[in-house]
Amino acid sequence: MSLLRVHDLTVAYPAGTAMIRAVDGVDLDVNPGEVVGLAGESGCGKSTLALAIARLLPRGAVVSADEMSLGGTDLRTVADDELRSLRWSRLSLVFQGAMSGFNPVMRVGDQIAEAIRTHEPDAGRREVADRVAELLSQVGIAPARSEDFPHQMSGGMKQRAMIAMALACRPELVIADEPTTALDVMTQAQILDLIRRLADELGLAMLIISHDLTVLAELCDRVAVMYAGRIVERGEADEIFGAAGPAHPYTRRLLDCYPRLEGGQGSISGIPGSPPDLANPPSGCRFHDRCDKAVPRCTTDDPALQMVGSSAGHLAACHLLAIAEAVSP
Amino acid sequence: MTGPMMNPSLDAAPATGHVAGGWRGVLRQLVADRMGRIGLLMVVAVVLVAVAGPLLAPYDRTAVAASRTGILQSPSAAHWLGTDELGRDILRQVLAGTSVSLEIGLIATLITVLIGTAVGVLAGWFTGFVDAVLMRITDFFLVLPSLPLMIALGAIIGQSLTMIVFVIALTSWPSTARIVRSQALAVREREVVARARTVGLSSAGILWRLILPGVLALVIANAVLVIAGSILAEATLSFLGLGDPTRTSWGQILHNAFVTGAVGNGYWWYFLPPGIGIVIVVLAFSLVGQSLERILDPRLAAAA
């Protein structure tokens, strides 16, 4: 029984007379205790997806879905006060703390305490302070630092404090948007270790969003890849990052962007071209103009997600799969 | 290395900075912006009135009434805006005031901009001790409240439009200097300047060919706003009795109206039109200035 169920989610922005679909018919599931990754280039709609689920998009965004529920609650229709009460206590987010995720004029400890007090108004001062101290030490920050203002902390420390804050109300699901971006490689490794440890210890369900596939490879049980507002591949992390490699050409190219220690990779390459204009998406497969394996059918028919080989959990939206199927014995 | 370097990369940086198409591009963007468009139209209208206005009203500016019945008349067919306490036609005075107010505003702005730019560029270029000294002086002038200073100087120096222009410039140059200085500092950091130095261009050369053009755009946007402020300042000083009684500026007309008790007696035709004139002119330049600032200030443009 999934914790988070999203079915056919679309997020559109009006721009003049056209509607830009930042997210176009996306399905996403997260089971309790599971870590799911969402990958893609900047601008593919992954952050929009996260904000849409949490109902944090600015006015003017048109959100529609066949289903969007957290546990038993329908996120599409939930009333404002119930939404506010489930925020953070059942669903919390981790933003890029290293940037301006924290209010610069408020002490870090106070901002964490604020979250606790909003959802547990009866909690005493002592109790809240103890919880804050405990949360900070859980992420490896000395409790005395709760008196600090954000500018007094390093980037890595701020990111860890953001994570501590996200766990303050013991949520069921944590969505982390680019948790390691803007950090140096050493700090990135520390944060990744921390997230993995917490997810294991606390049995958290997490949705981790990143453009860096190597981050997702380390943390996630399942991964979904987004391109131009659509999911183009999803499956178990072991399968996608395993020996056979990804099924979708885009995922392959994405993976090739990052160096690997094993696998005899020749060179790191970027992906030529740029993501399509979402106001006027190209016909057929949205990736066809940047794909080096495109066949004529790719320009006319938009491929649907289909099974890769025989594993039911691994899906990719690519015509080549059908061709491979036809060819293989 | 001898002789002037004809390195094309050292050509004066485009004064309009990042705006495409140079000054014509700026004008185009100005017209495209609603605020700028309206302001520009208003400015043009005001200039037209300043130039051609006096021709519209047939009365000689100084013609006074023949008898008591001619004074303080409310508007009529003969005098569209009535007459003042000496029987002079008010419409004629208001129209004449357009050019006087504009003239003073422009001259005061010119001096303000010259001083402010010079100080700002020198402070931003030399930095260090020169900058510290210049900025202390600038800050001091900024802290002195402008109207009392202008009043004191006016009373001491004596009433004349020259005094007003001088006094307005004296209190306005500091804010221009601050703006120019921060822009000059930014330009100084640009690669082009470093290259110019290595190539051997003299300080004066760099100042003239790179720094000045680099701040020019911002100076012009600021200047337009200074025009608005100067016209307001002149009106205020003349109203307070420090203007030249023989020159008809709008502030001077309002001064006459006030001391004649036009407000208490309800002679609205006397004090309403000059005030409206001031508002229109100041608003016109403010609109254009704000719009230009948005277009030309690289920091604001980057944020847009």
Place this chain on the structure above:
Amino acid sequence: MAQYIGRKLGYLVLTLAAVLATNFTLFHLMPGDPVTHIARGQHLDAEAVARLRSFYGLDMPLPSQFITYVAHLFRGDFGWSYTYQTSVGPIVAKALGNTLILVTISTLLVIVLGVLIGVFAASRRGTRTDGGLVIGSLVFWSLPTFWVGMLLIFVFAVSLGWLPIAGMFTADAVYPTVFTKIADLARHLILPTVAMVLVDIAQFVLISRSSLLAVLSEDYMTTARAKGLSPRRVLWRHGVRNALLPVVTATSLYASATVGGTIQVETVFSWPGMGQLIYLSVVRRDYPVMEACFLVFAIVVVLANFASDVLYRLLDPRVRLT
């Protein structure tokens, strides 16, 4: 922090000294000695001239003149006014009190209303209300303060007769109780306050609006909403609290502008404060009064700047703790 205040205090003292020096230069060193200036406008007997000369110390070398001048000031001796036939100090003190009544109320209104309207405009960004408020602010900024005063008097006092035309109290009024006196004062305060507020408020509306708009797009605003905080708390505790910082900086500019506004409004409404005093001193060429007024205005603005600097330091932890 203490170090910072110490440094700023030192700078303040230096600035005040410079103000004194400027005042001295203006009024004592200008072409023709001050006695000539004054004598030009007034009819003075020998005793008056002697008193003037001693106040100005004109027969002494310049540095001594300056010291004499400063010594006089510290003793509270601001000179002798020929139009009021009394020493300048008490005149200025009384006028200052009257001005403070007007300025305190209008400043409070300008800041509070200005910020509220600016916040309102920012929260309605992009709508016609917001656009209208911005244009309205620009229009109001273009209005000469003294002219606004004249219009207000004409409409509300002369034509409609609802409020008094001028002054601080009704002439020759007898007040049975303190309350009737305060009520009369309040009636006289309304129009001058409106005049002062109308022009200056535009500045605060524009600054708080643009400041809040910049803050609204910051990540920590989304974090605050995501935490489930009430919209009110998100807007005020996280949004406005950060947006206020540039507004505090703006108050130092405002101090200088208020002085200009005060002079104009008091002149038009015959409000017996510092503004009217300096205006009348120009009309009557009463230089000692003019000098004292200028000094008081300058000192007040310098102090206001200092206070605003310190306040900013207190409010912004990023600056406070470095």
